[in-house]
Amino acid sequence: xxxxxxxxxxxxxxxxxxxxxxxxxxxxxxxxxxxxxxLEADVHYDVAxxxxxxxxxxxxxxxxxxxxRPDQQIVGxxxxxxxxxxxxxxxxxxxxKDGLSKIxxxxxxxxxxxxxxxxxxxxxxxxxxxxxxxxADLQRPAAIEQLxxxxxxxxxxxxxxxxxxxxxxxxxxxxxxxxxxxxxxVIIFDTAGRLHVDPQLMxxxxxxxxxxxxxxxxxxxxxxxxxxxxxxxxAFNDALELDGVILTKLDGDTRGGAAISVKEVTGxxxxxxxxxxxxxxxxxxxxxxxAGRILGMGDIVTLFxxxxxxxxxxxxxxxxxxMAAGKFTLEDFRDQMKMIRKMGSLKDLMKMIPxxxxxxxxxxxxxxxxxxxxIEAVISSMTPYERTHPDKIDRSRRHRIAxxxxxxxxxxxxxxxxxxxxAGMAQKMSGMGVMDKMRAVRELTQGGMGNPAGGFKMAKERxxxxxxxxxxxxxxxxxxxxDAKKQKKKNR
Numbered sequence: 001x002x003x004x005x006x007x008x009x010x011x012x013x014x015x016x017x018x019x020x021x022x023x024x025x026x027x028x029x030x031x032x033x034x035x036x037x038x039l040e041a042d043v044h045y046d047v048a049x050x051x052x053x054x055x056x057x058x059x060x061x062x063x064x065x066x067x068x069r070p071d072q073q074i075v076g077x078x079x080x081x082x083x084x085x086x087x088x089x090x091x092x093x094x095x096x097k098d099g100l101s102k103i104x105x106x107x108x109x110x111x112x113x114x115x116x117x118x119x120x121x122x123x124x125x126x127x128x129x130x131x132x133x134x135x136a137d138l139q140r141p142a143a144i145e146q147l148x149x150x151x152x153x154x155x156x157x158x159x160x161x162x163x164x165x166x167x168x169x170x171x172x173x174x175x176x177x178x179x180x181x182x183x184x185x186v187i188i189f190d191t192a193g194r195l196h197v198d199p200q201l202m203x204x205x206x207x208x209x210x211x212x213x214x215x216x217x218x219x220x221x222x223x224x225x226x227x228x229x230x231x232x233x234x235a236f237n238d239a240l241e242l243d244g245v246i247l248t249k250l251d252g253d254t255r256g257g258a259a260i261s262v263k264e265v266t267g268x269x270x271x272x273x274x275x276x277x278x279x280x281x282x283x284x285x286x287x288x289x290x291a292g293r294i295l296g297m298g299d300i301v302t303l304f305x306x307x308x309x310x311x312x313x314x315x316x317x318x319x320x321x322x323m324a325a326g327k328f329t330l331e332d333f334r335d336q337m338k339m340i341r342k343m344g345s346l347k348d349l350m351k352m353i354p355x356x357x358x359x360x361x362x363x364x365x366x367x368x369x370x371x372x373x374x375i376e377a378v379i380s381s382m383t384p385y386e387r388t389h390p391d392k393i394d395r396s397r398r399h400r401i402a403x404x405x406x407x408x409x410x411x412x413x414x415x416x417x418x419x420x421x422x423a424g425m426a427q428k429m430s431g432m433g434v435m436d437k438m439r440a441v442r443e444l445t446q447g448g449m450g451n452p453a454g455g456f457k458m459a460k461e462r463x464x465x466x467x468x469x470x471x472x473x474x475x476x477x478x479x480x481x482x483d484a485k486k487q488k489k490k491n492r
Contacts, residue, residue, distance in 0.1 A: 003272045019257050024060045042226030042257030047264045070156035087287030089269040101186045109193040109221035112248035114143050116220045117190045119282035132184040134175040136168045139192040172212050179276035196236040207406045229258040237266045248274035328423045331387040334379045381405040
């Protein structure tokens, strides 16, 4: 997500820090490169132009030019302007305290509208609401079946009628009566979409709007369509007066232009973002956090929230106590990896940590999830005794473990050494303050399991070698060690 725009903006902003003292001229040149990066990311032309104008007005002031670190000041200005551009936002759906709340969902075909209806229903159900889904998309018969399947998965009622002999307007009207009888408190209308905005679609949606008088009209936009998503959002807003936008597929290979442009062009806030196909992958949109990700600053707050949702507090406390006492085992390490995996893709999580996003961008071949899988496979090939007593793993045990994990003994040896270093560092960190812990983490990530660009990359290089190449490399290392020992004896 946002790899292209992040790289472009970082490259443009880095120019401002190279020339020493900043002047009005090189500030304008640097921000012109920022504008180019925005346009390449499919940000709306008018939005990019206005954005740079605002940044320039702030950046050429005396407070910036005379500051100790003017380049950092400008990065701060760009960050704040991004926040202002995408926000403020309102995550509330303004549901009624009494009676039936009505939410109308609209969007083009292929935007993920039907799946998003399910995600919204799941979120409402978790808030102790009783939602009902309405299959009002009669243009695509598969949408009715898809919504029924989603409703069954969630345990949420779905109102539908056979497409033949009815209209979306009748379906919505009948659904209102059914919702009142069923005792639900929120009804979500999944309306029809088209491949493009057309008068027939808008006329149908306007009729439904007048008929059901929804409390909220939400537009579902595919972020991967970039500029088209913004143009369609404007067309829908002109016809229906939208209350909010939900951006989908932000976990995909998107340039990010829609997320940056849609609020400025329509005046409609982005309420939620879809971060995957699963029904639990709907998140509130936070402009400040998104701006941090775009500029490669990470998103620690969202990372902590994910951790709080997925991790067992008692289990985490237990493992921290074991670390402090020096009793942390490979079994505990494997359990921690499993908890981390519940939070999502390791690559996406690493992007939320300041500094690691840029590290991944400069090492595109890194596959952190696959590397973590290999580590887990090695640990799983050990006996329970070996996991709790890694110091007892001798040469014959290493070879057996390697065969079970489908890897080389050298990989097992490397894991044991890295684990020993990590466990020792964790024990030391248990008595440190926050700043000392951050310094220790930076030292730890210089090599080994914590270093994606080091340990992971080396593992990937070794995996590319054939058995013969690997054996030759091992023999060369052994010979080099023997020669070094002989030379040491001679020197004595």
